[in-house]
Amino acid sequence: MIALHAELRVRxxxxxxxxxxxxxxxxxxxxxxxNLIYAIHREEETFFLYELYRDQQACDAHLGSQAVVxxxxxxxxxxxxxxxxxxxxxxxxxxxxxxxxxx
Amino acid sequence: MLRAHVERxxxxxxxxxxxxxxxxxxxxxxxxxxxxxAPHVAKADGSEPLERAHLLCVRDTPLRLLEQPNVGFTAxxxxxxxxxxxxxxxxxELKDTQIGIQELWGRAGAELEERVAAAxxxxxxxxxxxxxxxxxxxxxxxxxxxxxxxxRIYREPATIAVETLAEQCGLSRRQLxxxxxxxxxxxxxxxxxxxxxxxxxxxxxxEPATDPLASALDVGYYDQSHFIREFKRFTGMAPQxxxxxxxxxxxxxxxxxAPLARLSFxxxxxxxxxxxxxxxxxxxxxxxxxx
Numbered sequence: 001m002i003a004l005h006a007e008l009r010v011r012x013x014x015x016x017x018x019x020x021x022x023x024x025x026x027x028x029x030x031x032x033x034x035n036l037i038y039a040i041h042r043e044e045e046t047f048f049l050y051e052l053y054r055d056q057q058a059c060d061a062h063l064g065s066q067a068v069v070x071x072x073x074x075x076x077x078x079x080x081x082x083x084x085x086x087x088x089x090x091x092x093x094x095x096x097x098x099x100x101x102x103x
Numbered sequence: 104m105l106r107a108h109v110e111r112x113x114x115x116x117x118x119x120x121x122x123x124x125x126x127x128x129x130x131x132x133x134x135x136x137x138x139x140x141a142p143h144v145a146k147a148d149g150s151e152p153l154e155r156a157h158l159l160c161v162r163d164t165p166l167r168l169l170e171q172p173n174v175g176f177t178a179x180x181x182x183x184x185x186x187x188x189x190x191x192x193x194x195x196e197l198k199d200t201q202i203g204i205q206e207l208w209g210r211a212g213a214e215l216e217e218r219v220a221a222a223x224x225x226x227x228x229x230x231x232x233x234x235x236x237x238x239x240x241x242x243x244x245x246x247x248x249x250x251x252x253x254x255r256i257y258r259e260p261a262t263i264a265v266e267t268l269a270e271q272c273g274l275s276r277r278q279l280x281x282x283x284x285x286x287x288x289x290x291x292x293x294x295x296x297x298x299x300x301x302x303x304x305x306x307x308x309x310e311p312a313t314d315p316l317a318s319a320l321d322v323g324y325y326d327q328s329h330f331i332r333e334f335k336r337f338t339g340m341a342p343q344x345x346x347x348x349x350x351x352x353x354x355x356x357x358x359x360x361a362p363l364a365r366l367s368f369x370x371x372x373x374x375x376x377x378x379x380x381x382x383x384x385x386x387x388x389x390x391x392x393x394x
Contacts, residue, residue, distance in 0.1 A: 066309045072111075081233070082106045082179075085113040086225055 001036065001090035002059045006049040006083055014078035018047060021071050028067050034058020036095070045080065052090065059087070105236060108185035112229040117174040126159060126166040127304065128297060128337045130183035130253075130287065133159045134204070136219045136228065139175030142168055144201065154203030156216040161186060161288050162199045163297060165338055177219065177228040179236070184253040187286050189239040194288030211235070248272045249286045252279070256291060260298035261323030265291045299323055300337045303330070307346050315342045 010018045022040050029038035029051070037052035053059040062068060072083070110131070115121075116139075135142070136156045143150040145167040159166065187194055190207060197207075204212040215235045222228045252268045268291060269279040284290050289297070302322040307315050319330035334342050 064308060069309065076106060076110075079106050082109040083111045083113075084225070084229055085111055086116070087114070088116045089118065 001093075002053045002056055003088050003090055004049070004051040004053070004059060004063075005086045005088070006051075007085075008047045008049075008075065008083050009045055009080040010047060010075075011078055011080055012045060015045065015047075018075060018078055021074065022047065022049070025067060025071060028065065029062060032058065032062055035062060052093075104240065105233060108182055108188050108240065109236065110180040110182050112177070112179055112232070114177045114225045114228075115174055120170055120172045121174040122170045126162070126168065128163045128165060129301060130161050130257075130294070130297060132161055132181045132186040134179040134181065134232070135159065135176050136178070136204075136216070136232070137176045138220065139173040140171055142171055145169050153201055154205070156204040156212075156219065158197075158202050158204065158207055160197040160200050160202065161194055163289065163293065163337065164199050166201065177225060177232070179232055183257065184250060184287060188243055188245050189236060191243060193285045195284055196288075198288035208239075246282070246286060249283055252283065252291070253287060253294065256294050257298045260295050260302060261321065263295065295323075296333060297337070300333060303334075303342075304338075304345070307342070311346060315346070 008018065019040070019042075026038045026040065029035040034054040035051065035058060036054060037050060039050040041048040041050070051059075051062070053062065075083070134157075135153075138155075141155055142153045144153060150169050181189070186197070190197075192207065204216050206212070208215070215231065218231050219228050222231055249272070252272055255263055255268060255271075265276055265279065269276045272279055274282070280290055283294070287294060299319075299322045303315060303318045303324075306313055306318045316327055316330060319327075324330040324333065331341060334340075334345065338345050340348065
């Protein structure tokens with residue numbers, strides 16, 4: 001399994017807009033069988049994404065989708081600095097997601 | 104400041120083997136700092152190692168990297184046309200090269216490479232690279248007229264004429280051609296060819312159900328043979344072979360150029376096409392190879 005970690009530092013006036021777009025991407029991820037986790041976190045002006053994919057191909061399918069490419073392009077002027085993204089392999093995990101925290 | 108010229112910082116850690124995709128021609132450039140095993144470029148007669156810290160430059164010929172074990176790197180994706188903001192070396196000298204950081208930036212580059220290699224986290228590495236790039240940005244001269252000209256070539260590849268650009272910049276056609284070639288490494292006409300290629304390649308990746316020839320005619324190719332000839336020049340393969348190959352590409356490593364999205368293609372296929380395809384494909388090949 002492959003994890004993708006992303007950090008987006010967003011200009012204060014655009015934070016709600018970016019969060020709305022991220023929620024839309026989450027909905028998209030729900031329709032992708034290869035996506036296992038799509039989590040959005042926030043600490044002040046920084047949004048952290050944690051995405052877990054079954055394999056590289058599932059990760060590619062998500063990143064290569066039109067919605068993701070266009071969202072990244074739309075975000076560019078709303079950010080304080082370039083996004084920071086890491087791709088790593090999952091070493092070990094306990095996965096137990098409560099239905100109540102999906103959204 | 105940096106986000107106008109840098110698309111993203113990104114890193115990859117993969118202890119198993121990773122098949123690196125074809126680096127297709129483009130105007131973007133990418134800085135790599137490898138801390139895993141050293142990458143190799145595939146050559147007709149074997150392979151050639153790359154410096155651990157290197158720049159993959161603006162190019163009009165594809166670059167093939169070998170499958171590599173123990174992948175670990177931090178990378179910086181520089182936006183199309185923005186490399187000239189970070190180096191005084193004329194880009195026409197850098198075109199189609201993969202140059203070591205030390206060779207490109209001298210002692211400052213060597214120091215950066217050393218400090219990045221000694222840093223212990225992705226965060227620390229990206230901060231070091233960011234500081235370095237901000238200093239280069241502050242001390243490198245640039246020409247906003249040429250940057251605007253490039254943006255127009257990208258957005259209007261089907262219609263833009265070099266004379267129009269020259270007029271807009273207040274230069275003669277020959278002056279503009281020379282300055283653009285120095286600044287971006289390619290002539291305006293070559294840049295327009297690249298932009299056309301990119302628009303079509305991008306659409307083939309994002310909307311695989313669309314007929315590539317229809318996209319090609321939209322961006323200014325005269326006919327099918329013109330399109331196929333150009334496509335082979337840039338990728339070494341025919342459009343259909345490229346389409347099959349991109350089904351397995353890592354798009355993030357080799358992203359479509361962002362500015363292309365502003366061109367409005369007539370919509371011929373549903374937006375979720377790509378996703379449906381990905382979803383349909385995945386169960387057929389779970390855990391492809393060692394990924």
